[in-house]
Amino acid sequence: MRFVEDFSPSGGRHLYVPLQDRMEAAEARALVEALALMATSLDPSPHQNITDGCIRVPGSAHKSGGHQTLITPLSQAYDILRRRNPTRTLVELRAALAPELARKRALKAREAKTVAAQRTGGLPALPWGTGSESPLRRVARTGLYDTARYQSPSEARMAVLNHFSACGWSLQHVENELAGQFPGLAALYGSAERQARLLPYEWAKAQTFTSTVSSPPKAASRKHGEKSALINNTSQTLTTGGAGKSSVAGVYQLVNDLENVLYGVLDHRLQKRGREGLSLRLLIRGLLGYMRAKETDILDVGCRTLAAAMGKHHVTIARLLPILAAASDGILTKIADARQKSADVYLIQLPEQYQQLARELTWRKGKIHAIRPVFRALGDPAALVYEAIERGQHSPTTAEIVRVSGISRNACAAALAEMETLGMIQRHGRHWKVTAVNLSNLAARLGVLDDYQAHIGRNRRERAAWHAYLDRFRDGHMNEKDLYDAERDEYWLPPDDEPAIWFAA
Structure with a gap:
């Protein structure tokens, strides 16, 4: 877009962007506020109301002395003001500022919701300038x-x-x-x-x-023949024989087989649960993602960690996990309850009734995700729609996306339009393809990374408070009941048909 520039004695600059067609004040305000999110030195106040905010034009006297000086050559400035920017350039500007425009709409909606809650007494009034920014x-x-x-x-x-x-x-x-x-x-x-x-x-x-700082300390070396003992409740149990830990390749193969079962059976079953089904489908994706990252089929991931990965409240995750375990038909099984600093332990396995199906289906390209940061702003339906395009066997049409993702036609069309505006996907005829846009950079432009960091910080504070509460009961004294449980058999008698072997101490 062509513009005219002038210089102020105070060091500021004015940029004039003349347009061929008139623009409503609300639309001009939205564009300037979106520009202010990208360029923090820009002052949007002249466009934020229709009565005030006038600026000095070139040649005007400045209150501190001197005059507003035109930087653009006079002949060029006259040509720019005479041949103004067409509507096409304004459309391109809106497309370039699409993430900032969406971010500003979300901020205004959040502010309106907060003000409404304060008026009804639901929230205390916050002091000016407070926020979630670190x-x-x-x-x-x-x-x-x-x-x-x-x-x-x-x-x-x-x-x-x-x-x-x-x-x-x-x-x-x-x-x-x-x-x-x-x-x-x-x-x-x-x-x-x-x-x-x-x-x-x-x-x-x-x-x-x-x-x-983030790498764990190396374990102290043990002498030959020395046995180790568990020092806290988060240590892994040492195996004494039989089936040991699954190999990395075996875990990856198990995850790929479970993805086939997820897309072939479990997704369609969870679609019938409505809005709750969306959260359950993304939760099982998050568990499979952690399973691949941790390279194990036994997960002890806490609700707050899953909540940060999915952009939800940890109470919601705690409510959804038992529902998912019951609806997974044996894929997800709880094997240990949470105790003190350790979370619930779940076993993820491939049930026998799905083994043949998992072998017959072809593995999909790419990795499975729960909620990537950008979809904290776009919503759960957009995440599933994007996954259907990203991990599809071919470039799908809108009808195929509706069928595969299980999202309603209206919600799917709205998600496709919003992601196309942000440049995440593009349409070739009737088919949709993902673009090479960086989702992390897009999330930063949408402002969701700040919310994600605030979520992580809140989890750390709550964990620290819980650990401090537990430490109050650690007096260092070990009672007899800590070593022996009267209701538990700590001995083993051999069967009658096998000879008993006794050892003298």
Whole structure:
């Protein structure tokens, strides 16, 4: 789009984008607020109301002295104002700002819901400026840091980079956001040359630091013949013979077979449960994803971990797990209850009645996912629709997506339209294909990564409070009942038809 630029004595700049057709004030406000989410130095206030917010045009006197100076050459500015931007360019601008427009709509809906809850007495009024943004992300966005905690901009930079490294970011992600939503981090370097020279080096240090902190300590070596004992309730039980731990290849094959059963039988069975069925279908996908990641068929993943992966409340996950175990027809079985710091333990297996079906169906390409961060904003139906396109044997039509995903026609059409607007999918004739758009970057533009980090932080605080509560009952004294249970047989008698072998102590 063509624009005219001027310069203010106070250091600011004005950009004038003339249009051929008139634009409603509400539409102009939405576009400017979406631009403000991408360019944090932009002031959207002149377009946020229809009565105030006037600006000084080139040549106007400034209150601090001097005049507003035109930067664009006068002849070129006259040509731009005479031959204005057509409607086509405005459509392209809306398409480029689609994630920010969706993010702004979600923020306004959340604010309206919060205000309505406060008016009805459901929520206490929050002080101005409070929110879910973490302190380090605020530093990256504004460039302001607590001098009592960080002695120099270098320490503040390293704290921010450590945070991004722990969140799974890459150097490319950081470099992209320096000119996007985190210009404050770039300002902490002082100059572009200093940033280009120090950023790769400091990012390598941040990755080294986070990998060292997150890696578990190495187990102490045992002497030959020395037996080990369980030191807490989360230690793995040592096998004494017979069937041991499944191999990695065996676990992967089991996951692929279970995916065939999921797509062939279980999905269609859970579709009949309505809205609850959507959550159950995504929950079993999340369990299979953790099964592949942990390379085991025995999972002890807590409800809060699953809730963070699915974008739901942990009470909802705790309610859905028993329902899924009952509806899975033997695929998911609970084998141990939660106790103290350990979660419920579930066994995932392939029942005998589904083994022939799993062998006859062809494995699908790609990995199975529960809820990727971008779908925390788009919803569960969009996740299943995207999966039907991404993991289909061929590029499906809309009718095939409705049939495979089990989503209603209207919900499927709405999800397809929204994802096409965001550039996640594209249509070729009657068929749909996924694009090469980066879903993590799109999630950051939609603002859901902040909600995800707030969810993780809330889980950590709740776990810390629970662990502190449990530690109150640890007095270090071991009672006799801790060693012996009167209701449990701790001896074994051989059958009558086998000779007894006794050993003298």
